[in-house]
Amino acid sequence: LADLSIKNVNLEKSENLGKHRTEDFSSSKALVVRRGAPFRISLQLEGRPFNSKTDSIRIKVMLGRLYVMMPVTFSKKVSSSHWKAYMDPEGLDLMNPSIFISSPASASVGCYRFQLYVFTEGKRGRRVFGKFNLLCNPWCREDSVYIPFEDQREEYVLNDSGLLFMGTPMNLVSRPWSFDQYEPGVLETCLNLLQVSPQHQRNRRRDYLNRNKPVYISRVVSAMINSEDDRGVLKGKWAGNFKDGVNPSMWTGSGDILRQWAESGYSPVKYGQCWVFAAVMCTVMRVLGIPCRVVTNFNSAHDTNDNLVIEEFYSEQGQKLKLSKDSIWNFHVWVECWMTRQDLAPGMDGWQVLDPTPQERSGGVYCCGPAPVKAIKDRCIDLPFDVPFVYAEVNADIHMTVLRGDQVLGFSKNTEKVGAFICTKAIGYSRHQNITGDYKHVKSRSPTSTLSSRSSSSSGMLVFLNLEKAPVAGEPVRFMVRIINKTNAVKMMKVHLNAQAKEYNNSPLDTFWETHGAIQLAPMEEKVLHQQILPAEYEDVVGDDLVNLAVVLEDMGSRELVLASEEFNIVSPQLNIQIADEDAITPHKKQTATVTFTNPFSHPVSGVLTVVGARLLQGKLQMPPLIPGGGVKQSITFVPTMGGTKMLQASLSLTNMNSTIRGFKMITVNRA
Missing domain, CATH: 2.60.40.10 (Immunoglobulins)
Incomplete structure (x- = not known):
């Protein structure tokens, strides 16, 4: 032959x-x-x-x-x-x-x-x-990451852009994010992440054998997104300046972060916060074929002593004090991955919480999950991994104490605030989906319902704090204080109102607005005080910062105090993006987008306009100063390189304010 x-x-x-x-x-x-x-x-x-x-x-x-x-x-x-x-x-x-x-x-x-x-x-x-x-193969019934509907696979595996939700339940902020899983080098970097992991470095054979299980892969990735124990992707930073890195608010997608990590020889990228950690993990999991979505828990508790209670302390003037190691983040962002749990009893398949933000160690390493969402809802806190920690994040009670020195002047508790609203991006639409009921046995709530806080005292005084509507930049923040005397005696009350700026994960900063007064209430009388904070008084806290607003009533007779407080965000204006001939966008053909912005602030602003889009373009422009009420229109050209639905993002980083204005546009590029 x-x-x-x-x-x-x-x-x-x-x-x-x-x-x-x-x-x-x-x-x-x-x-x-x-x-x-x-x-x-x-x-x-x-x-x-x-x-x-x-x-x-x-x-x-x-x-x-x-x-x-x-x-x-x-x-x-x-x-x-x-x-x-x-x-x-x-x-x-x-x-x-x-x-x-x-x-x-x-x-x-x-x-x-x-x-x-x-x-x-x-x-x-x-x-x-x-x-x-x-x-992994979510289309294969025998694969442990099989997810049954095509629209879910399109959204949770194939979609390379999405929305991250921030702010407060009443005033949701939709932040666009480009997952970038198809950008050159991202796939290879995600696979190399598994190679760089301590598990692989310690025992390559065992690591390769264990990579058949999504539970194992997800724990490795959760630990490798942060850099606390390994050569992970991101270094976290929540305070101080970010001059030796990138402010977490400035990232627009995962591609730049993963590319920088790989090109630096796997040195941690500076800096990340919870939504950045979660979004990058979502990219890695989607690349590996494991269905993944980004989830936001509003009023997320970090219970340091496992007693399911978060303690908060206030001065008699209504100023929040930094006295507790426990904390409540206005929002916290993690991911859910879809998988069967063959390592657990039946009933725990489906969405699993994974949190790459380094908060507490799990098995000696800074990672969290996979914790079955069903186990959190049913309080199966004896299951691995980290179910008790996530359960506390969505269920802890808040105890609020008013102090004068070491003396307790007032006390109230709130059992509804923590985990008040949990959401993710809706399948196929640029809006949120309420998934609170997946985590808790609660009635479905609308995030746009009236924002109010109530408190009462043993002396028969009730106080309610209500925002009249969701605050918007450029308009006064209007709110009402409703005070009710439930007793048969005349009451003379001091009223202290206090507003402090705060970062989403920290105690408030110094007071930026306050007012004090006194009122008299007849027996069984109710009074409503109308208040407002003017734009010039709050403009330094527009954007990513929030506001802690508190009212303290002081009974001038008994000296007893009663407190009500609420936290809110002031929504920034949006950049508007329009596309010429939107229905005729094809690969490799030049297109024009127009970005417009009107200055709602009481003083001139200027900044740097950044426009990015995976497989579309990347560029920066200096925006000229704009007088109050002034507008600008900027044309941008871009050339799509592939078909499909793409996200065009624009962000205006203001140079004279701690604020970034954002906008996005979903673009359908007709496949050739």
Whole structure:
């Protein structure tokens, strides 16, 4: 017989990417496929045609030093639990035969190498080599990350942009974010994240074997997004200046962060806060094929002593004091990943909480989860991982104490505020979806209901604090204080009102607005005080900062105090983005976007306008000073490089205010 050898192997990249829903990873040098589904390669033979009676082909598939050797058969029957390679006997081209390689639905995620050998009468011919990246497969029923509906897979695996929610339940702020999973180098960086992890460095064989389980992968990624214990992606910072890095508020997507991390030789990128940690983790999980979404918990408790109580202290003037290690973040952002929990009793499959923000150690490492959302709702706090911690984040009570020195002058508690509203981006729409009921046995609430706080005292005084509407930059913040005397005696009351700026995760800063007065209430009388904070008084706290507003009533007879407080954000104006000829956007054709902005502030503003969009453009422009009420219109040209739905983001970083104005536009680029 003449010699038979393999001259070349074609990975049929275009066909395989389409069948495996990985076509947007086309910039990757290696083939990208999903486990539990066959992919086709074609061989170019030389010497003579393939003869099934005298010739055979074997394939060696390798992950690190782990490997499986398998013969190429003529049986199309595949197994969901074993590797299989076969030729389709129908229409077989004996000089250019096609081989289908099928991985188990529980294969480990990673970068694989393979070798092809041809044997003629027992003699081995020349080898050829290839590579492919293997990801989880939410389209495969046997895969533990299978999610049943196509719109969920589109949103939670394929979508490369989204919204992160911040602010307060009454005044939701939608921050656009580009997950960037298809940007050049991001896939490789996400796979390298697994290689850089301490688990891989300690025991490569065990790490490769464990990478078949999403529970394991998600804990590794949760720890690797922060840099507390390892060469993780992001360094967290919540106070001080960010001059030696990037202010967390300035990031617009995951791509720049992951690229900087890889190019620096895996040195932590400065800086991240909770929404940045969560958004980057969402990118990594979607790249690896594990369905993932970003979730915001409003009024998120950090219970340091595990007693499910958050203690807050106020002065008799209504100023919040920094006396407790416990804290409530106005919002906290984590992710949920979808997976079956074969390590737990039935009923715990589905969404699992994972939190890469370093707060507490889990198993000696700064990571959190996966904690089944169903376990949190049903208080199954004996389950791994970190269910009690997440349960406290959404369920702790608040105890508020008014102090004069060490003396307690008043006390009240709030059992409703923590975990008041939990949301994520709606499937297919640029709006939020209320998922509070997934975590808690509560009635569904609207985040836009009237913002109010109530408190009472043992002496029969009631006080209510109500914002008249959601505060908007450029308008006065109007609110009412309603005071009710429930007794049969005349009451003389001092009224102290106090507003402090605060960061979302910290105690308030100094008072920026206050007023004091006195009122008299007849028996059983109710009075309403109307108050307002003018724009010139609050403009320094517009943007990412919030306001802690408190009222303290002091009974001038008994000296007893009663407190009501509320925290709110003042919504920034939006940048408006318009596209010329929006229905005719195609790849590689120049388009024009127009960004407009009107200054609502009481003084001139100027800043730097940044416009970004994955596979669209990246650029910065200096914005000229704008007088109060003045407007600007800026044209931007961009050239899409691929089809699909894309997000165009614009952000205006004001140079004379601690504020960033944002806007976004979803663009449909018609596929060629």
